[in-house]
Amino acid sequence: MTETAPPQPVTDTAQDRKTALAGLFDRSAPTYERVGVSHFAELGRRLVGHADILPGDRLLDVGCGTGAVLVPAAEATGFTGSAIGVDLSCGMVDRSREALRAAGLTHAHAVVADAETIDWDAGEHAVPPPANGSLDAVFAGISMFFFPHPRQAAARYRELLSPRGRLAISWWGRPDPRWDPVFAASAPYGRGGSSHALPEDSPFRSVEALHAMLEEAGFAAVETVEQQYVTRFRGTHQWWDWVWSTAGRMFWEQVPASSMEHAKAAVDAELDRLRAPDGSLTNTSAVRFTIARTQPSTATETMP
Ligand SMILES: C[S@@+](CC[C@H](N)C(=O)[O-])C[C@H]1O[C@@H](n2cnc3c(N)ncnc32)[C@H](O)[C@@H]1O
Numbered sequence: 001m002t003e004t005a006p007p008q009p010v011t012d013t014a015q016d017r018k019t020a021l022a023g024l025f026d027r028s029a030p031t032y033e034r035v036g037v038s039h040f041a042e043l044g045r046r047l048v049g050h051a052d053i054l055p056g057d058r059l060l061d062v063g064c065g066t067g068a069v070l071v072p073a074a075e076a077t078g079f080t081g082s083a084i085g086v087d088l089s090c091g092m093v094d095r096s097r098e099a100l101r102a103a104g105l106t107h108a109h110a111v112v113a114d115a116e117t118i119d120w121d122a123g124e125h126a127v128p129p130p131a132n133g134s135l136d137a138v139f140a141g142i143s144m145f146f147f148p149h150p151r152q153a154a155a156r157y158r159e160l161l162s163p164r165g166r167l168a169i170s171w172w173g174r175p176d177p178r179w180d181p182v183f184a185a186s187a188p189y190g191r192g193g194s195s196h197a198l199p200e201d202s203p204f205r206s207v208e209a210l211h212a213m214l215e216e217a218g219f220a221a222v223e224t225v226e227q228q229y230v231t232r233f234r235g236t237h238q239w240w241d242w243v244w245s246t247a248g249r250m251f252w253e254q255v256p257a258s259s260m261e262h263a264k265a266a267v268d269a270e271l272d273r274l275r276a277p278d279g280s281l282t283n284t285s286a287v288r289f290t291i292a293r294t295q296p297s298t299a300t301e302t303m304p
Helices: 014-028 040-050 071-077 091-100 150-160 176-191 205-218 236-245 249-253 257-274
Strands: 058-062 082-087 106-111 135-141 161-172 221-233 281-293
Touching: 014 091, 014 150, 014 249, 040 071, 040 135, 040 221, 040 281, 058 071, 058 150, 058 176, 071 082, 071 091, 071 106, 071 135, 091 106, 135 236, 150 161, 150 205, 150 249, 161 205, 161 257, 176 257, 205 281, 221 236, 236 249, 236 257
Parallel strands: 058 082, 058 135, 082 106, 135 161
Antiparallel strands: 161 281, 221 281
16 A cells, blocks of 8 residues: 655755755745644743843844744833844745734844844845844744754854843654654655654754753753643644644655555544544643753743
């Protein structure tokens, strides 16, 4: 029944990977957070809550997407502060701009640029890139593990931060083990490509590895808390819509058309086993929030 899938196309340079990601997120941008499932918005609010933002703070949000972090961060800093969101995907940046406009947050901007380097031509965008030492917080909400060079990016953020600055990162812990059979059912049909597959040397493989990387990048105090987040789906249709609205679509875009029907049936059979009597589904993800400060934290700054 299973067709042997050809090998995954090799994207062997960092630039290839970034171009592929920009395309992927451009395709998900029209429906991201718009299929009736609340997911990234709540995680964004939680990340901002962990970062102790004060009115007047100057902020950067890397991989800003549709504004899940950027909007609550800009609300927290208020009109005396500033916030810049950066994303590779034009579709995502358009959505962030729309969200900022709708919320009246005129002190916040979103630009299409590479978040690893934060270096763009001042004349090409509404705002110049931030100067070294000028930022109170850099946010990376569910984004930094996509970067080909997270170590260099962390060192760049350290340069941009002021003496009381912090880098606030959200990233995934262990996926819900109840869903393992769903992903096992789909795996034979794909070409091995998953947006969340981490390279062997990724610092996002463990809390210890991330802390070591951030300390090497020059951060003085690093803390992580892990929280559970339950995502609810009305039924299997809504789950499918949601997958296609996120980076999860990368796997499904690579399933050959000739095996798509079988692949979906295999997954639907596993989803059926997870459904509650009312047909709904829940997925409990472990989400990690890491705060890295440029100086040792004071007692009042320690994470809950
Ligand atoms: C899963 S989305 C998260 C978006 C948003 N922060 C949120 O919490 O909903 C990841 C985002 O990171 C962006 N991204 C990935 N690599 C990037 C890079 N090198 N520079 C800028 N943006 C990047 C993607 O385009 C995408 O919008």
